[in-house]
Amino acid sequence: MRLLVGDIGGTSTRLALASIAPDGAISLSDERRYASASAPDLDALVRDWLSRAAAPVTGASLAVAGPVVGNRCQTTNLPWSLDGDALAAATGLRSARLLNDFAAAAWGTLALTDATRIPLQQGRFDEAAPRVVIGAGTGLGEALVVMTADGPQVLPGEGGHKGFSPRDEREDRLLGWMRRTLGGRVSVERVVSGLGLRDIYRFLRDEEGLPESPEVRSRMEREDPGAVIGQHAVDGSDPLCGATLDLFLAAYGAEAGDVAIQVLAYGGVFLAGGIAAKVLPRLAGGGFMEAFLDKGRMRPVAEAVPVWVVTDEALGLRGAARAALSPSRQ
Numbered sequence: 001m002r003l004l005v006g007d008i009g010g011t012s013t014r015l016a017l018a019s020i021a022p023d024g025a026i027s028l029s030d031e032r033r034y035a036s037a038s039a040p041d042l043d044a045l046v047r048d049w050l051s052r053a054a055a056p057v058t059g060a061s062l063a064v065a066g067p068v069v070g071n072r073c074q075t076t077n078l079p080w081s082l083d084g085d086a087l088a089a090a091t092g093l094r095s096a097r098l099l100n101d102f103a104a105a106a107w108g109t110l111a112l113t114d115a116t117r118i119p120l121q122q123g124r125f126d127e128a129a130p131r132v133v134i135g136a137g138t139g140l141g142e143a144l145v146v147m148t149a150d151g152p153q154v155l156p157g158e159g160g161h162k163g164f165s166p167r168d169e170r171e172d173r174l175l176g177w178m179r180r181t182l183g184g185r186v187s188v189e190r191v192v193s194g195l196g197l198r199d200i201y202r203f204l205r206d207e208e209g210l211p212e213s214p215e216v217r218s219r220m221e222r223e224d225p226g227a228v229i230g231q232h233a234v235d236g237s238d239p240l241c242g243a244t245l246d247l248f249l250a251a252y253g254a255e256a257g258d259v260a261i262q263v264l265a266y267g268g269v270f271l272a273g274g275i276a277a278k279v280l281p282r283l284a285g286g287g288f289m290e291a292f293l294d295k296g297r298m299r300p301v302a303e304a305v306p307v308w309v310v311t312d313e314a315l316g317l318r319g320a321a322r323a324a325l326s327p328s329r330q
Helices: 040-052 084-091 101-109 169-182 194-206 213-221 227-235 239-263 276-283 287-293 296-303 316-321
Strands: 003-010 012-020 027-035 061-064 072-074 082-085 096-098 117-121 131-136 140-148 151-157 269-272 306-312
Touching: 003 101, 003 316, 012 040, 012 072, 012 269, 012 316, 027 131, 040 084, 040 096, 061 084, 061 101, 061 316, 072 194, 082 117, 096 101, 096 117, 096 227, 096 316, 101 131, 101 276, 101 306, 101 316, 117 287, 117 316, 131 213, 131 239, 140 239, 169 239, 194 227, 194 239, 213 227, 227 276, 239 269, 239 276, 239 287, 239 296, 269 276, 276 306, 287 296
Parallel strands: 003 061, 061 096, 131 269, 269 306
Antiparallel strands: 003 012, 012 027, 072 082, 117 306, 131 140, 140 151
16 A cells, blocks of 8 residues: 655645555655745645655545644644645545644554664553653644554644643743743743743743853844754753753653653653754753652652653654554544
8 A cells, every 4th residue: 555644744744655565564755845834735735746756646644733623624833724635635636634743653653663762761661551642843742542452542632732830930930931921821832842942042041141142142043943952952052052951851851741640651651753852962861851750749650651752753654654554533
């Protein structure tokens, strides 16, 4: 079986050919990456990919950033209203199935190997227990995998839109500053995302008085601020960037730990998204896991949860292909 698979995010859209063998093995080829904002809608990108495809496909399985209901999605970080059935009709595909991007990532974790995941905490792995997939990038995605008598089932969600909960006085001040800046409620995604990195940086500079490097300021005006902050933090070249990433990772770890103890995720917590693997040296340095484990009387529960960083950049594409083998809509 050959499918068009896609991972449609707020920043970039990746489309590829997935070849699925009779034993379920998935291979990817003919991948193309597009700037999501470069097209008026997803139809245009799919048409472009199909016009260049090396082989015909029977349908499409597309992971999209936002909740999917009835094969439709209003994307969270793009001005696109998607309809899988209408997309198929407009592009000549036999079918086009939409699924939440972190549902796809969750399906993708079922095929990870030791070569595509890095442990942060061994815990006590239980294959039959729930697993959590969480990842910061353009936004903050979350999904859950539960094991049933009929096999794994993926439960997508929008957990990144829960309210942000501070853990200490500095985070209290951050929340107050963000409320004033944003004009109201602050979700955890507003802190734990690429835009969150930028805003934490501004908070530490403007409210906490940390000095800013002219070089970093100049780069942030020309490049993606989150990427600039991450690079300078990881190489240790800028104290403000380092403090920004540390505060970001503490909030990230706290959220991941909250979800882990909520569902008793002894099947593991998998850190996906575009940020974790890029800041791995700092991520493994302690602050993330300290916040993950800071659960009061539930600390022993958090200590028993395996935690991995996913390094497979094609996780969403593989997951979209894997989801196509499931009768479930998600």
